[in-house]
Amino acid sequence: MLKIENLTKRFGGLAAVSNVSVDFEAGKINAIIGPNGAGKSTFFNLVAGAIAPTEGRIQFQGMDITGMACDRIARLGIARTFQSTMLFEESTVLDNLIVGHRLRTQSRLWDVLINSKRLRDEEKKCRARAEDVLDFVGLSHIGHRLTADISQEEKKRVAFALALATDPELVLLDEPAGGINPEETIKLAALIRKMVDHGVTVCLIEHKMDMIMSLAHKIMVLDHGEKIAEGTPDQIKQNPVVIEAYLGSDDDAAA
Structure with missing residues (x-):
């Protein structure tokens, strides 16, 4: 579904992402891990079109989307959540x-000014889609509440629902379990599995290793902007380069 070739992003003399190549399969949960500052969020920004790469190519469903504007990429079917x-x-x-679903509508300023039938029909569709995704994430009972008044875990679910409201094929989740407790993390992991079961491919950045190791089909590890490993959770756990750079060796644990 997503093919990355030699992706690089430099900010001045600093390479935040350096020569990264990776493929992400459709219908799978793909994860990206690495220390703080490893280039994970920059990688997401490049895929989502928030910033343009210095070098390399990004293909989505066989289409070259390198440097494409983020709204066009969203319409092609890539949605994204953020750490905050x-x-x-x-x-x-x-x-x-x-x-969220207005991404899929055609109404323009003139439709608003004359309150056109197209506008009214699209408003109904947007509301129906919003209600559907709210039910999907298990929050139908709080649709009427102000977002400022709901819990952090509920906001995480609303962020998932907002991404789903755009009708994506691939969702990029940036630290979805940040700031929530272990029980909430388990429930959020179940929601991610549910998304995949319903045909949405997921790629996530996360620091909670128990969650990643139990959830991901494939993991890519970044360190200082470079890909240092790629494989299944079992392969990553046994990779000495990953252990040294990120997971920690037995000697480190003893110290």
Whole structure:
């Protein structure tokens, strides 16, 4: 589904991502791990079109999307969440999700000015889609509440729902379990599996190793912007380079 070839992003003399090549399969949970500053979020920004690469190529479903604007990439079917939930805090949960599906609408300023039938029909579709994804993430009961008044775990679920409201084929989740407790993490992992079971491919960045090792089909490890390993959870756990760079060796643990 996603093919990355020799992807590089330099900021001045610093290579935040350096010559990374990787393939992510459709219908799988793909994970990216690495120490802080390893280039993980920059990698997501490149794929989602938030920034343009210095070198390399990004292909999605066989189409070259390298350097394409983020709105075009979103319309092609790539959605993204962020480490800090990016929601309209003073709007209701449902209104946040209605905004997400507007990516798929055709109405323009003239439709708004004359309150056209197309606008009215699309508003109904956006609301229906918002209600569907809210039910999917298990939050139908809080659709009427202001986003500022819900819990951190609920905001994480709303962020998932907002991504799903755009009708994506691939969702990039940036530290989805950050700031929530172990029980909530287990429930969020179950929601990620549910997304994949319903045909959405997932790629996530996460620091919670228990979650990643039990969830991911494939893991890529970054360190200082470079890919140092790639494989199944069992392969990654046994990789000496990964142990030294990130997971920690037995000597480190003893110290």
